[in-house]
Amino acid sequence: MEQDLEKIFQDKIDREVRIEPKDWMPEKYRQTLIRQISQHAHSEIIGMLPEGNWITRAPSLRRKAILLAKVQDEAGHGLYLYSAAETLGISRDQMYDQLHTGKAKYSSIFNYPTLSWADMGVIGWLVDGAAIMNQVPLCRSSFGPYARAMVRVCKEESFHQRQGFEILHVLSKGTEAQRRMAQDAINRWWWPSLMMFGPKDDESPNSIQSMQWKIKRFSNDELRQKFVDVCAEQVKVLGFTLPDKDLKWNEARGHYDFGPINWDEFWQVVQGNGPCNKERLDARKKAWEEGAWVRDAALAYANKKAKQKQQAAA
Amino acid sequence: MATMKNEIDFLLHLADNALIIGHRNSEWCGHGPILEQDIAITNIALDYIGQARNFYQHAAALINQNPTGIDITQTGNDMVLPATEDSLAYLRDVREFKNLLITEIPNGDWAHTTLRLFLLSAFELELFMQLLQHTDAQVAAIAEKSIKEVSYHVKWSQDWVLRLGDGTEESKQRMQAAIEAIWPYTGELFIQPDYATAACLDYAAIQAAWNKKVLAVFEEAGLHIPSKTFVQKGGADGMHTEHLGYILAEMQYLQRAYPNSEW
Numbered sequence: 001m002e003q004d005l006e007k008i009f010q011d012k013i014d015r016e017v018r019i020e021p022k023d024w025m026p027e028k029y030r031q032t033l034i035r036q037i038s039q040h041a042h043s044e045i046i047g048m049l050p051e052g053n054w055i056t057r058a059p060s061l062r063r064k065a066i067l068l069a070k071v072q073d074e075a076g077h078g079l080y081l082y083s084a085a086e087t088l089g090i091s092r093d094q095m096y097d098q099l100h101t102g103k104a105k106y107s108s109i110f111n112y113p114t115l116s117w118a119d120m121g122v123i124g125w126l127v128d129g130a131a132i133m134n135q136v137p138l139c140r141s142s143f144g145p146y147a148r149a150m151v152r153v154c155k156e157e158s159f160h161q162r163q164g165f166e167i168l169h170v171l172s173k174g175t176e177a178q179r180r181m182a183q184d185a186i187n188r189w190w191w192p193s194l195m196m197f198g199p200k201d202d203e204s205p206n207s208i209q210s211m212q213w214k215i216k217r218f219s220n221d222e223l224r225q226k227f228v229d230v231c232a233e234q235v236k237v238l239g240f241t242l243p244d245k246d247l248k249w250n251e252a253r254g255h256y257d258f259g260p261i262n263w264d265e266f267w268q269v270v271q272g273n274g275p276c277n278k279e280r281l282d283a284r285k286k287a288w289e290e291g292a293w294v295r296d297a298a299l300a301y302a303n304k305k306a307k308q309k310q311q312a313a314a
Numbered sequence: 315m316a317t318m319k320n321e322i323d324f325l326l327h328l329a330d331n332a333l334i335i336g337h338r339n340s341e342w343c344g345h346g347p348i349l350e351q352d353i354a355i356t357n358i359a360l361d362y363i364g365q366a367r368n369f370y371q372h373a374a375a376l377i378n379q380n381p382t383g384i385d386i387t388q389t390g391n392d393m394v395l396p397a398t399e400d401s402l403a404y405l406r407d408v409r410e411f412k413n414l415l416i417t418e419i420p421n422g423d424w425a426h427t428t429l430r431l432f433l434l435s436a437f438e439l440e441l442f443m444q445l446l447q448h449t450d451a452q453v454a455a456i457a458e459k460s461i462k463e464v465s466y467h468v469k470w471s472q473d474w475v476l477r478l479g480d481g482t483e484e485s486k487q488r489m490q491a492a493i494e495a496i497w498p499y500t501g502e503l504f505i506q507p508d509y510a511t512a513a514c515l516d517y518a519a520i521q522a523a524w525n526k527k528v529l530a531v532f533e534e535a536g537l538h539i540p541s542k543t544f545v546q547k548g549g550a551d552g553m554h555t556e557h558l559g560y561i562l563a564e565m566q567y568l569q570r571a572y573p574n575s576e577w
Contacts, residue, residue, distance in 0.1 A: 045344075045349070048343065048344035049344050052343045052344035052345075055340045055343055056337060056340060056341060056561075056564050056565060057564055057565065057567055057568060058568075059404075059568035059569060059572075059575075059577035060400045060404075060569075060577045061333075061363060061366065061367050061370070061399050061400060061403055062367075063577055064340075064363055065360060065363045065364060065367070068340060068343065068356060068359055068360045068363065069360060071343055071344065071356065072343070072353055072356040072357060072360065075344075075349060075352055075353045075356065076353060078349060079349055079350070079353070082349075092349075117568055117577070167577075170576055170577060173576070174575055174576055174577075175572065175574075175575050177572055177575075178572065178575055283344070283345065286345070287344075287345045287346065287347065288347075290347070290423070291346070291347020291348060291424070292347075293482070293484050293485060293488070294347040294348065294351075294424045294478070294485070295347060295348060296481070296482050296484075296485070297477060297478050297481025297482045297484070297485030298348070298477055298481065300481045300482045300485075301476070301477040301478075301480055301481040304480065
């Protein structure tokens with residue numbers, strides 16, 4: 001029986017029919033999706049912090065408004081990704097708990113500090129750029145709610161990426177100090193951005209099964225290469241450089257070659273030892289714990305009102 | 315000329331109110347107690363930054379049309395000309411800011427933040443309704459646009475005052491504590507600044523409507539106004555709390571550290 005169901009399931013996947021929440025699915029498929037979607041939702045919520053760090057210091061009212069709207073978008077992404085995960089039978093509170101206890105991960109890029117205004121440009125250009133590269137194929141993910149959420153997320157992310165590039169473009173035309181600020185930000189964020197695509201293919205434990213289930217469409221290394229190829233061209237428009245002496249066009253491969261990634265650093269950050277891991281998690285835990293009385297009050301009030309309504313009706 | 319200077323000062327007063335309360339609300343972004351409410355307060359902050367821009371832009375246009383004869387400063391610093399929304403927001407100092415004190419006091423907890431917004435936005439709603447009759451069509455137009463947003467701010471914050479006032483024992487205590495702390499800053503709302511000379515303004519009527527509204531909500535929530543109060547005032551004339559200096563130091567840092575740059 002189970003085998004039949006599994007066969008029907010894989011057949012649907014192969015025919016590119018979307019899996020919906022009420023459809024039968026292998027337990028491991030469900031768990032993989034919960035892990036991936038909640039990790040993605042947590043990344044959006046944690047990702048509000050490094051950029052939120054600059055809202056009160058944005059250098060013009062226009063930039064302030066754009067940044068506020070952008071960080072608000074991230075919160076919105078978190079919201080519909082949590083909702084997509086909830087269709088798989090886990091609650092938002094459970095997911096928060098996994099985040100706060102360290103059981104669930106989030107993108108390690110957000111464990112790096114935002115030190116200058118130029119970081120707002122680079123996060124848009126490189127970090128959102130890498131996110132888009134990862135996420136566009138997810139719009140065709142086999143799980144319906146995730147794929148649909150990603151369509152909207154990707155639209156907004158590509159807008160963010162253009163805004164980030166525009167911040168850098170203005171800095172590139174600015175004073176010497178502004179150009180230095182921008183180049184420094186690119187230097188700091190380039191390598192962590194490449195790490196956003198995850199471990200090398202031969203060290204990525206979940207990849208093969210995810211490809212078979214069409215949760216993923218391209219391998220980590222394929223997407224990383226695509227990202228390098230795009231950025232190596234875009235950086236020329238800005239008149240800045242990428243901090244990689246090995247970056248070079250390879251005619252035979254039809255791709256840019258690039259230098260070795262510091263995987264020790266990657267694993268250190270994943271394991272919680274990045275520069276801001278503690279601050280980010282502490283900030284989320286503080287918001288959650290200090291908000292407990294507010295949520296309790298809202299619930300008590302809603303119950304009170306519902307009861308009054310019931311009594312009025314009786 | 316006196317009339318023009320008054321209008322510019324009044325526009326700066328409105329713009330500064332919006333900018334500073336927008337700044338305070340934006341401090342919640344990423345730290346709210348509930349994700350949906352984090353989005354809501356960030357959106358409210360965004361509304362206020364938008365209002366500030368509208369008022370500053372109009373003030374800047376009037377300043378640039380009348381570059382001589384208007385002594386716009388209070389502390390002797392030269393006004394940067396031509397004025398822009400950013401020169402007005404980023405290059406004036408504490409004594410030149412005309413925002414009400416209630417906008418600059420720290421956020422405190424969720425009860426303080428939502429109560430402050432309720433008391434302020436209920437005032438703004440009445441004020442902006444009067445500004446619809448302003449003889450300067452641009453002021454009336456900004457007021458009209460702002461009323462849509464402020465109506466939502468009133469509703470959203472009022473709901474929180476009710477919810478917390480009539481929620482749990484703890485939330486009631488916290489909301490009452492917020493009232494005790496913020497009430498002294500409400501008296502300033504109804505002191506008509508000397509430069510608020512537009513014929514459409516009637517601060518006594520604003521106060522009457524505000525009182526009625528606030529008392530009704532407090533009564534429904536089982537909250538009460540403090541028996542002994544003192545009015546803290548002066549913000550509209552540039553006499554601020556110590557908090558504003560830190561807000562401006564943070565907000566203006568890039569413009570001050572990298573002068574004459576485009577961003």
